[in-house]
Amino acid sequence: MPVVRAVAAERFPARRAAGRGPGWCRGDCHVHTVLSHGADLAPGQLAVAARALGLDFVATTEHNTSAGHGAWGPYAGDDLLVILGQEVTTRTGHWLALGLDPGHQVDWAYGVRDDVIDRHLAQVRRPGGLCVAAHPYAPYPSGVLGYPYRWFDAIEVWNGQWSSDLPWNADNEAALAEWGRNLAYDVHEGRWWPAVGNSDAHLAGQLGTPHTVVFAEELSTDAVLAGLRAGRSWIAGSAAVGLELTGSAADRVAGIGERLDSGGEPVTVRVQVSGVPSGAVSLHTEHGVVHRERLPAGGAGSVEWRTTARDSGFVRVEVRHPDRQMAALTNPVILA
Ligand SMILES: [Zn+2]
Numbered sequence: 001m002p003v004v005r006a007v008a009a010e011r012f013p014a015r016r017a018a019g020r021g022p023g024w025c026r027g028d029c030h031v032h033t034v035l036s037h038g039a040d041l042a043p044g045q046l047a048v049a050a051r052a053l054g055l056d057f058v059a060t061t062e063h064n065t066s067a068g069h070g071a072w073g074p075y076a077g078d079d080l081l082v083i084l085g086q087e088v089t090t091r092t093g094h095w096l097a098l099g100l101d102p103g104h105q106v107d108w109a110y111g112v113r114d115d116v117i118d119r120h121l122a123q124v125r126r127p128g129g130l131c132v133a134a135h136p137y138a139p140y141p142s143g144v145l146g147y148p149y150r151w152f153d154a155i156e157v158w159n160g161q162w163s164s165d166l167p168w169n170a171d172n173e174a175a176l177a178e179w180g181r182n183l184a185y186d187v188h189e190g191r192w193w194p195a196v197g198n199s200d201a202h203l204a205g206q207l208g209t210p211h212t213v214v215f216a217e218e219l220s221t222d223a224v225l226a227g228l229r230a231g232r233s234w235i236a237g238s239a240a241v242g243l244e245l246t247g248s249a250a251d252r253v254a255g256i257g258e259r260l261d262s263g264g265e266p267v268t269v270r271v272q273v274s275g276v277p278s279g280a281v282s283l284h285t286e287h288g289v290v291h292r293e294r295l296p297a298g299g300a301g302s303v304e305w306r307t308t309a310r311d312s313g314f315v316r317v318e319v320r321h322p323d324r325q326m327a328a329l330t331n332p333v334i335l336a
């Protein structure tokens with residue numbers, strides 16, 4: 001007797017993967033398949049690669065189409081959340097729409113002078129979606145972001161695609177510099193824009209370089225996007241890199257993306273890194289680089305630094321390999 005499968009219900013991945021409570025999870029929110037120009041991967045290949053790398057989630061972001069959403073259902077599971085999205089390649093910059101409803105297609109045919117992007121951003125945010133400014137300094141026509149960072153919810157300061165020979169290049173350095181410079185005033189004003197990193201994978205071997213490690217209440221689209229929106233995240237150059245950052249004052253502790261109310265007490269900043277042999281850890285505040293330390297040849301080490309909320313409104317961390325290639329960078333811990 002032929003088996004009739006309930007195909008429609010299984011085509012789209014669930015918004016929630018069961019059985020995972022609060023914790024840090026790793027994922028890549030900018031990924032292309034054969035539906036995008038220049039990409040040659042099938043969803044199944046990407047899912048195999050994601051699991052092999054130990055990623056907990058990926059977001060599917062084809063250029064200007066949601067036609068591929070229905071292909072991902074069979075590859076998602078309780079160990080791999082698939083977030084539905086789209087890369088919107090407008091005439092003056094690209095952005096990622098993450099957390100779309102199945103089949104929701106976002107309009108892309110406009111530029112900054114058309115004054116319509118806010119309408120499209122609002123459409124994505126309404127059902128709980130996240131809008132990410134993609135590769136702001138990509139060196140090709142329409143790749144450079146012509147919109148201000150503050151119109152989006154997060155900034156992709158590290159994009160792997162246009163530097164596939166080197167995981168970190170001048171375009172990423174420029175995106176990071178603008179983001180880092182804005183932080184000083186944005187934190188002071190009470191609203192800052194989180195950094196994220198994605199591979200923008202088009203070809204085999206690119207997935208996960210880099211990816212974002214985010215604190216989520218559970219492994220679900222809404223919880224992962226909430227973590228990214230709050231900046232409770234850091235960017236890893238590879239799955240081999242581990243990092244923890246906290247600020248503490250008296251008996252209070254705050255992590256990445258959180259606010260430490262120091263009550264005027266001295267603040268101790270602690271960083272723990274693994275997987276970056278002889279790497280350089282640097283701490284950054286509104287004063288720029290305030291502390292530097294070298295990791296041992298084994299690649300694992302910790303750094304401690306003291307400050308006060310009066311001296312430093314926030315602290316964030318970069319970890320670089322000896323050749324200055326980025327290994328990890330964090331969103332700030334806010335000090336108050
Ligand atoms: Zn793009």
Ligand SMILES: [Zn+2]
Pocket residue numbers: 030032087200
């Ligand atoms: Zn892309």
